[in-house]
Amino acid sequence: MVAFRYVAVLVAVYLSFIIPASSLAGYDYIDINSPFLRKIPIAVPVFGTDTANETGMQLSKKASDMLSGMLDFTGYFKMLDRDSFIEDSAKIKPDASNIYFPNWTAVGAELLVAGNLQVKGGVLEIELRLFDTIKAGQLIGKKYTTSVNDLRDVIKRFSGEIIYYLTGNRGFFDSQIAFVSSGTGNKEIYICEFDGSNTSQFTRNKAITIFPAWSSDGHWIAFTSYIKGNPDLYIVNTGDRSMSVVAKKGINITPAWVPGKFELAATLSYSGDQDIYLLTGTGKEIKKLTNERGSDVSPTWSPDGKKMAFVSSRSGTPQVYVQDVDTGHVERITFYGRYNTQPSWSPKGDKIAYSGMNGGRHNIYTIGLGGKDPVQLTGNAGDNESPSWSPDGSLIVFSSTREGPSRIFVMTAFGTDQRRLLAISGEQTSPKWSPGLNNKQPSISNLGGL
Amino acid sequence: MKKSIWVVLALLLVIPGLLFTASCGKKSLTADIETMKDKTKEAPAPPPRASAPAPAPVVQKAPEPLKISEEEMRAREKTSAMQALMNEDVYFDYDSAALAPAAQEILKKKAVALNKYSNISITIEGHCDERGTNEYNLALGERRAESAKKFLIDLGLAASRFTTISYGEEKPVGTSSNEEAWVKNRRAHFVLK
Known part of the structure; x- marks a missing residue:
């Protein structure tokens, strides 16, 4: 059996939020008790990277695909096709001031996950944010610093954050x-x-x-x-x-x-x-x-x-x-x-x-x-x-x-x-x-x- | 796994034995005697008689193969009885551990053999077809084996001679998904301990 490893998160910094949270979280996004759940259209463009080499590019593609796959697995989302995106995803600076939300609502996205990562000597620094494109604001922002080998654990963790914010439930990513x-x-x-x-x-x-x-x-x-x-x-x-x-x-x-x-x-x-x-x-x-x-x-x-x-x-x-x-x-x-x-x-x-x-x-x-x-x-x-x-x-x-x-x-x-x-x-x-x-x-x- | 190797070994030993038995005892006796002749290199000589001046070893040995063969006969008869005991399964209806008249007849035949060979002990395996779910079938298999055991005990056989084990639907004899296979799989199977 593969021993379950806790993610070696050295830093998990809460970056900022723009939409004031009136309640503990935005449970009203997804009512998990509804059998007639409407899948929320979400865009997960390829993450940007400051590490402008093959490793950085590959890793950002891998990380964004992985996150996309995990969110899709929940059944809560309609994953939007990257080919339809207006913005060149790799160039997105993942903070609200740099995101032009109409470009995302135009392709049907109600939620957007943007990310940016850097790799230095096997150490991965990754910034991940969830945005509400209609309210034009950030819902969650996290920065993780960890080993490149623990990428999947970080992505599982952020997927868990997203699901917790949207449903009030911890999800199953650690199961x-x-x-x-x-x-x-x-x-x-x-x-x-x-x-x-x-x-x-x-x-x-x-x-x-x-x-x-x-x-x-x-x-x-x-x-x-x-x-x-x-x-x-x-x-x-x-x-x-x-x-x-x-x-x-x-x-x-x-x-x-x-x-x-x-x-x-x-x-x-x-x-x-x-x-x-x-x-x-x-x-x-x-x-x-x-x-x-x-x-x-x-x-x-x-x-x-x-x-x-x-x-x-x-x-x-x-x-x-x-x-x-x-x-x-x-x-x-x-x-x-x-x-x-x-x-x-x-x-x-x-x-x-x-x-x-x-x-x-x-x-x-x-x-x-x-x-x-x-x-x-x-x-x-x-x-x-x-x-x-x-x-x-x-x-x-x-x-x-x-x-x-x-x-x-x-x-x-x-x-x-x-x-x-x-x-x-x-x-x-x-x-x-x-x-x-x-x-x-x-x-x-x-x-x-x- | 070990068990199945033993079953295979037992079959390897038993099947040739059966073939012999089936080809009739007399033939095998003659064959034995002829083999003896070959060994004593008296091929042209007539069968040894008491009056014949046969070499001592042959006279002394001659009755021996007959004796062994009688024992072998009994052994083969027993083997054959054991084969019948083990080969003939007791069948059950779907989701049932009750013994239908046909199942009772088979058990009565087994009881006759078990009465004759009173020193043998039996493991009764309970099996199910694939249609139910594994958990409930494991329980059902045990009830089938216990049901067969109880019937034999009621016929006067000692309870201590039987143990039961359930394999549920884990060891089907046929893996087809049709009534023919299901019927064969809903069984109590006897194994010599």
Whole structure:
């Protein structure tokens, strides 16, 4: 696994802002709760550079492409074609006094990101600004000084600033996705970044390895593996690889970490029935959570950790249920269809995504708590399974066989902008989106003092 | 992985054995005797009789191959029974761990063999077709294996002779996405321990 590196930001200077921020940020730009989101037209011209050589030119192109790609990935923007721009982008001085906004509104841009960078002996100095072209003013301005090798981290950070300003939410640029791939001939767990880049193999068990689950601090991944022949539960530290094993008789499967705690739920069958248990992060049994005849599998926690959704066959077919952990009160929430499994509770807490089978095909649905308003997000495109939410709740990652072999796809929480995340050998299944992994990020944005 | 290598090895040993058995015991006995003759370099001589002045080693050795062959016969019979035990899968309906009459008949046949060879232990694997989701199928596979195990125990076989393992939909025998493949994959499969 590629260790997640914190960006070595030596300087992050808040440059200036012209539009006085009446509230903490401009949340009114993008209402992430709206299913009828209008994509904001944004221009991201190639950044300027004072380093007038090949390295500088290449890097500014690379940096602006990277930023453009990350913003596009969110699904919030309509990326404007650079060929249509009136101004020669490389000559833009990225501060408001030098920008002629009518040139940008004329091409349809409502937002503009301009940047300028310099390279000196491997040290990168990059200035990035977000402008509102209609109000003709700057919304965010940052200057980062770091190693040239950390360019991607800086771009992720500034993308995060933009999304935070526009939505009030931190986004997912510091998150990763764990998934299962069969490329080596065995199912093993892999990890990639939020956008499918930098894939690395996390397990080398040479045995069926499935059902990855991130702890809410991102430091642990639990999974099921047949390393010793039986489906046992492994709890592995992503840093030092320290490990605990739950290897009871029967199945030890479908782990799900309790938010904010070093505890997880998992299905064990050593008692003779398949029930969900609450375990410590080291695999010790705390208590049995379900106690009903039949299969109880696939727990997923509400963000406050008070409720658990899971799949049970207690009614005869697999359906999704929600249980209050303290009171034990259980409520069935899926009634349509005879096969509803793989629940994933949204980070905002208001919805549960799941895969439901209808007409012989699995598709992704979301449903409100109490079984309100089920919405089908995928259709007519193979089998779509294993939904998992991005940490900000704006996107859902899932697996799909629409291209033949199973691949990892991503879409917005409303089912729009469906696209493949990556293509590697073998089949990819069971994606799980991590929480935000870069806990230092907020201290940087506070320097801005918006 | 190790397990599958053992399965392959076991098959390599067992299939030729079966071919022998199938080509009938008598033939193999004759073949054995002829091989003995070859070894003693008495090719033109008639089969050794008690009255014949055959060299001592041959007289002494002659009954031996017959004895071994009888043991081999029993061994081959057992191998064949074990083959049947392992080759014949118990099939299930979609999203079900219930034993249909046909599945019960297969289990009863297996019970006869298991009664005869009381020293063998079995791992019952539970499998599913690809149509469900992996998580629920892993649970369903276990219920299928347990369901087969319970039926055999109810027929009077010792519970200690059976262990179960679920592979869910992780080890399909056929990877086609059609009813024919699905039927074959919804199975309990027996493996000698």
